[in-house]
Amino acid sequence: MSRLWQIISAMLGALSVLFYVLNKSKDRKIEKHKDEAERYKSKAEQERFKAESERETKHAHDNVRNASEPNIDSMLDKQNALRDERD
DSSP: OHHHHHHHHHHHHHHHHHHHHHHHHHHHHHHHHHHHHHHHHHHHHHHHHHHHHHHHHHHHHHHHHHSOHHHHHHHHHHTTOOOOOOO
């Protein structure tokens, strides 16, 4: 009976080790996927910020291009800026 108990205990120990290793492996995979998701999320936020900045810049350029000379002069006065006179 003692020999049978030793065999059962050894099998239960081996199964415990197997389940522990499988669980750790699964945890590492989950962690890897979380890190990858965070990386993609960060990259998407960067691209969204870049696109928004480009839209704002284009909008500002279009406003300046479509503005009349008196409007540009008043905008420069508000900003205390000087006009770049290139001839």
